[in-house]
Amino acid sequence: MSWLLVAPLMLPFATAIAAYLAKGRAAGRWISIAGSALLLVAATLLLVEVNAQGVVAGQMGGWGAPFGITLVADRLSAVMVLITAIIALAVSVYALADIDTRLEQLGYHAIFNVLIAGVIGAFVTGDLFNLYVWFEVMLIASFGLLVLGGSPEQIDGGVKYVALNLIATVLFLAGVGLLYGATGTLNMADLSRAVEGVDPGLLSVIAMMFLLAFGMKAAVFPLFFWLPAAYHTPAFSVSAVFAGLLTKVGVYALIRCFTLIFDHDIGYTHQILLWVAGLTMITGVLGAAAQSDIRKILSFHIVSQIGYMVMGLALMTPLALVGTVFYLVHHIVVKANLFLIAGAVQRLAGSTELSRIGGLYKSAPLLALLFIIPAFSLAGFPPLSGFWAKFLLVKAAIGVEGWVIAGVALVVGLLTIYSMTKIWAAAFWSPHPEGRDTSLSQLSASDRRGLLLPIAGLAVITMVIGMAPDPFARFAEAAAADLLDPAAYVSAVLGEEQ
Amino acid sequence: MEPFFAIAVGGLAAAAVYLMLSGELLRYIFGLVLLSNAANLAIFVSGRLTPGAPPLIPEGAYAPAGTVANALPQALVLTAIVIGFGLFAFALVLTFRAWTTLGTLEGDDMRVAEPKVTK
Amino acid sequence: MNSLILSVATRYLTGLLLVFSIYLLLRGHNEPGGGFIGGLTGATGFILQAMANGTDRAREALRLPPEVLAMLGLGAALLAGLMSALTGDAFLTGQWLFLGAEDGGKGLPLSSVLVFDIGVYLVVFGAVLTLVFEMEEHI
Numbered sequence: 048m049s050w051l052l053v054a055p056l057m058l059p060f061a062t063a064i065a066a067y068l069a070k071g072r073a074a075g076r077w078i079s080i081a082g083s084a085l086l087l088v089a090a091t092l093l094l095v096e097v098n099a100q101g102v103v104a105g106q107m108g109g110w111g112a113p114f115g116i117t118l119v120a121d122r123l124s125a126v127m128v129l130i131t132a133i134i135a136l137a138v139s140v141y142a143l144a145d146i147d148t149r150l151e152q153l154g155y156h157a158i159f160n161v162l163i164a165g166v167i168g169a170f171v172t173g174d175l176f177n178l179y180v181w182f183e184v185m186l187i188a189s190f191g192l193l194v195l196g197g198s199p200e201q202i203d204g205g206v207k208y209v210a211l212n213l214i215a216t217v218l219f220l221a222g223v224g225l226l227y228g229a230t231g232t233l234n235m236a237d238l239s240r241a242v243e244g245v246d247p248g249l250l251s252v253i254a255m256m257f258l259l260a261f262g263m264k265a266a267v268f269p270l271f272f273w274l275p276a277a278y279h280t281p282a283f284s285v286s287a288v289f290a291g292l293l294t295k296v297g298v299y300a301l302i303r304c305f306t307l308i309f310d311h312d313i314g315y316t317h318q319i320l321l322w323v324a325g326l327t328m329i330t331g332v333l334g335a336a337a338q339s340d341i342r343k344i345l346s347f348h349i350v351s352q353i354g355y356m357v358m359g360l361a362l363m364t365p366l367a368l369v370g371t372v373f374y375l376v377h378h379i380v381v382k383a384n385l386f387l388i389a390g391a392v393q394r395l396a397g398s399t400e401l402s403r404i405g406g407l408y409k410s411a412p413l414l415a416l417l418f419i420i421p422a423f424s425l426a427g428f429p430p431l432s433g434f435w436a437k438f439l440l441v442k443a444a445i446g447v448e449g450w451v452i453a454g455v456a457l458v459v460g461l462l463t464i465y466s467m468t469k470i471w472a473a474a475f476w477s478p479h480p481e482g483r484d485t486s487l488s489q490l491s492a493s494d495r496r497g498l499l500l501p502i503a504g505l506a507v508i509t510m511v512i513g514m515a516p517d518p519f520a521r522f523a524e525a526a527a528a529d530l531l532d533p534a535a536y537v538s539a540v541l542g543e544e545q
Numbered sequence: 546m547e548p549f550f551a552i553a554v555g556g557l558a559a560a561a562v563y564l565m566l567s568g569e570l571l572r573y574i575f576g577l578v579l580l581s582n583a584a585n586l587a588i589f590v591s592g593r594l595t596p597g598a599p600p601l602i603p604e605g606a607y608a609p610a611g612t613v614a615n616a617l618p619q620a621l622v623l624t625a626i627v628i629g630f631g632l633f634a635f636a637l638v639l640t641f642r643a644w645t646t647l648g649t650l651e652g653d654d655m656r657v658a659e660p661k662v663t664k
Numbered sequence: 665m666n667s668l669i670l671s672v673a674t675r676y677l678t679g680l681l682l683v684f685s686i687y688l689l690l691r692g693h694n695e696p697g698g699g700f701i702g703g704l705t706g707a708t709g710f711i712l713q714a715m716a717n718g719t720d721r722a723r724e725a726l727r728l729p730p731e732v733l734a735m736l737g738l739g740a741a742l743l744a745g746l747m748s749a750l751t752g753d754a755f756l757t758g759q760w761l762f763l764g765a766e767d768g769g770k771g772l773p774l775s776s777v778l779v780f781d782i783g784v785y786l787v788v789f790g791a792v793l794t795l796v797f798e799m800e801e802h803i
Contacts, residue, residue, distance in 0.1 A: 053755040057742060064739045068732065108748075108756040116756075157735070176621055183628045190635055199646045203657040206570060206643050209636055213577050216632070220625055221584040227618070228591025280658050627700075634795050641802075 049105020051096055052118040052171055054089040055128050058082060059164035067157035076143055079156040083136040090132040097125040098522070102529070102539035104173065112540050113234030117173035119540050122526035123372060127170045127299055130376055133508070134291045134383050135163045137501035141387055142284045144497030150282065153195050162188035162288065169296045173540050175223050175233045178300065182219065182264070186212055189293060192285045193277060204277035211273035215263035222256035229253065236540035239307045239533055247311050254309040254316050261304070265297030267357055268326040271350045275334065279342035283390025286342060290349055291383030295375060298356045302371065305360060306530040313363055320361035325455045328354030332462040341389045341399040341474065344466050348425065351459055352378050358456065359440050364447055368527035370439030373520060377432040377512055381421040384505035388418050391498045392474055395485045401473035408475040410486040413499070415475045420506040422467040424513065427460045432512035435520065550590040557583035570643060570650040574636050581629045585622045592618030671716040681709035689785050699781035703788025711796050719797050730793035737786025744780035
């Protein structure tokens with residue numbers, strides 16, 4: 048049973064080693080693609096198992112919980128692993144056309160796969176200290192990818208990214224220390240019981256340290272400044288995988304901790320989360336409105352979208368958590384796809400600065416169509432995935448009479464449309480200011496395939512979630528039920544019969 | 546013992562914040578080193594201090610006799626130190642690269658990735 | 665650094681440090697020591713080489729690039745974890761083979777734990793040397 052949990056974690060490592068040893072040769076990219084494809088298979092098997100059997104837990108080395116290394120997957124973890132595998136596959140195909148041999152020789156494929164391993168480790172670990180370790184694996188790989196190539200923009204963005212993320216790391220570590228001091232355990236399932244004996248005031252203080260640490264990783268207000276400073280600087284493949292996955296690991300950690308461990312005083316902690324959510328949505332979308340570069344606009348939209356996910360967590364009703372889970376899945380696909388499209392725009396029109404591009408609607412109608420799908424989904428147009436995600440969250444907010452937050456969510460959705468139409472008008476409708484040939488035929492056939500295949504694949508996923516939301520919503524419902532009633536999670540980890 | 550360590554953690558954190566607020570990248574990194582040591586010390590103390598009783602299990606027994614020091618925080622701190630070592634080595638190299646490519650270590654002057662809007 | 669004393673001393677010290685690092689690695693299972701500290705000690709030998717005779721000589725003496733060594737170490741650790749699949753135990757469970765064991769004695773104990781430790785040794789050794797060589801060459 049535990050091998051289902053180990054496989055998605057160890058496959059990326061094995062891929063990284065193989066890709067590294069093949070460094071500088073074309074084999075590296077194909078190894079990366081093959082590894083991601085295998086990862087997708089492993090993640091699917093895990094999801095099927097979890098969906099059928101409930102929570103799957105495994106103790107590494109046979110050392111029982113709460114003392115050993117625990118890996119555990121409930122529905123939320125399993126679906127996050129699956130979506131990570133999908134993004135990994137899409138981006139490694141995209142890298143065929145996007146990553147040049149210079150970056151490959153610097154070890155791009157190996158670092159990319161270590162990053163994926165870190166992300167998956169964070170999703171399947173059942174221990175807070177191991178969560179810290181996986182965060183670090185992810186962080187150090189992301190540092191490497193961010194500055195790989197070493198242009199001045201990358202160094203500048205990298206400094207801010209590194210500086211602020213290291214603070215989050217230290218805060219997380221200090222929080223772990225205090226929580227251990229208060230309870231004597233770090234196994235998350237065990238903690239869920241052990242916190243009952245702790246003074247609620249002290250627990251709230253520790254909860255706030257975790258909120259700061261994970262909030263900085265998730266880029267919520269007022270801790271998001273590193274994100275728009277860095278995400279527009281590296282290669283497009285790198286920004287896509289960062290945009291899709293990294294902040295969402297922070298959101299996942301918030302969801303996990305604030306449903307499993309810190310649910311002692313929801314009136315206090317989740318009220319703060321609600322404020323954070325609202326302000327994150329507003330500042331993100333206003334920041335985006337002020338930008339004029341596609342990647343910078345999209346970076347600020349990551350921030351505003353994180354607000355929606357935190358909002359669902361803050362409301363803490365079954366429907367709101369369904370919305371959050373749904374939003375997470377939808378958002379990762381859409382956001383990664385938009386960054387991939389920004390890369391294609393750069394290749395065709397020569398820039399991502401809105402004032403210097405145009406004419407793509409005429410010259411590359413396929414790309415225009417592929418842009419419309421994730422862009423409208425991001426803004427929440429029916430019948431795309433984003434509509435259902437926003438619908439669930441707003442309905443949940445109205446259900447608990449949270450008129451203000453529901454209003455904020457709707458207004459931010461409208462402002463998102465403003466940003467998307469801005470990109471649409473400048474990049475696709477208006478003619479290119481220099482009259483450059485922006486047709487797809489200027490690319491080689493293999494580059495065209497590499498760029499468009501992943502974009503089209505992710506767009507299809509967005510369409511499918513939008514057209515047939517029922518099975519996804521039902522799955523999200525089951526995942527939310529797991530989160531609200533952690534008894535199954537706890538007993539699966541601690542090895543007790545239910 | 547614990548209150549003394551608590552004050553030490555506080556002192557380290559205060560010095561770290563002072564350094565980090567200076568706006569100069571190298572001092573900021575030094576501040577982070579201090580801060581992470583404060584966190585490590587906090588973890589260490591959170592396992593309670595039991596002087597003079599190493600956690601050794603006598604031959605043939607399955608559990609240590611009497612009260613012994615908590616070994617887990619030491620393992621956690623060691624892991625954290627190793628990870629911290631790697632991260633700070635990277636941060637230091639990055640600082641050097643920032644100095645050579647950007648020509649400055651002042652945070653306020655680093656505007657390559659986020660240029661001032663000129664209208 | 666151009667120092668005759670250092671470069672002559674390094675000839676002896678590198679070998680000594682390497683032998684000592686292997687000793688630390690092997691003793692680590694039951695006594696203080698292990699792959700991590702062994703890897704650090706071993707790396708010190710080559711760092712001395714790099715300081716005394718330059719990184720080119722140190723890289724030459726190493727034969728393989730340090731990054732590759734670290735990756736091989738990661739592979740060894742992964743392999744050690746996967747060995748338990750053969751017996752159906754959980755990932756990373758220690759597997760033991762007692763060569764020539766007679767009643768009472770344990771013979772020569774070989775284990776996947778040792779493979780894992782060798783992996784740790786190589787990762788630390790390779791990673792530290794990668795770092796130091798990079799810094800030595802570019803800073």
